Amino acid sequence: MTLSPSPWPAGVPGWADMVVTELAPTQRFYGGLLGWQFVVGGPETGGYVTATLDGCAVAGLAVADVPSPAGWCVYLATDDVSATTARAVEAGATVVMGPTTELDLGRRAVLIDPTGATVGLWESGRQTGWEVTDVPGAFVWAEQMSHDPAAARRFYTALFGYEQQDMSAPDFTYTSLGIGGSPAAGVGGYGHGAGDVPAAWTWYVAVEEADAIAPLVASLGGEVVSGPEDTPYGRVLLVRGPAGEVLALVEQPDDATA
Missing domain, CATH: 3.10.180.10 (2,3-Dihydroxybiphenyl 1,2-Dioxygenase, domain 1)
Structure with missing residues (x-):
């Protein structure tokens, strides 16, 4: 925390x-x-x-x-x-x-x-931003996805001088952007099946159990976009809220919630 x-x-x-x-x-x-x-x-x-x-x-x-x-x-x-x-x-x-x-x-x-x-x-100023992270209900990660990840990397590195760590795999382009040796955010590329999905930043909020959260989404006026599915960084659920906004929820591995 x-x-x-x-x-x-x-x-x-x-x-x-x-x-x-x-x-x-x-x-x-x-x-x-x-x-x-x-x-x-x-x-x-x-x-x-x-x-x-x-x-x-x-x-x-x-x-x-x-x-x-x-x-x-x-x-x-x-x-x-x-x-x-x-x-x-x-x-x-x-x-x-x-x-x-x-x-x-x-x-x-x-x-x-x-x-x-x-x-x-x-x-x-008086408000620093979020006051707690890395606990259920709070921010854990943010990433920008687009059809031109190279342009995104150049742009954000020009702003903040990020250290770049290539985490790409076959058919998957992704770079971790770091500050002072610590990961800060990610920049990735949409896959071939993404069609005309617009570029966007998505933030991830921690949850205790992704599979328990998923059934609640529709009853509260939202929609499950994808998941829950396992990733190297936790079990991820993508949801759409009542205003049409998209948010990623992640059940982190036990060793990531210290």
Whole structure:
């Protein structure tokens, strides 16, 4: 388990949030599936909702009247969101929002990377991002998948100087991106059967038992996309929430949950 009162190192995924038009179905889904509770911010925050686990922040929800493409936005930590955004633009990104100052909480930007995936940048102020990781109901991993993983690797390494470890296999392209000798995130390529699936970041949340979680998904208003299936890193279940967003759930091996 990791508790983080300090800012996450630059380049490490530090937060995820999502815009929804209806809050209640999303709260019911994640509350029932992952045990999240929800704290609604004051008017100064626009009613931003923080999902918590045992009092620790694990994700965010914003409510908008105008529908927008559903999906979780993964934020990579940065020490200087303005400088990182400028590098991103030079490397081929498009700015969707920001950089903006969010009260005293921090500063953020949202970009479209050169492969078409949405990604956020977060410079911590009073809010560092998720406050607990690597426990059931909390973040454990994030990865970007696209049809051009080489372009994605070049882009993100230009932003954060990641160390790269090739983990590819026949018909499978994947690179672990590291900071200071520790894995931070992954970049992979879609297989031949993926068709026109758009590039996207996906974050993984730990669960105690993937097979026990799977039957709950439909009853809570979601849909099982794939799995549960065994992988070298745990038993993985891909689900779609009530707003159409996709989330990966992973039952980690016993030796990975220390």
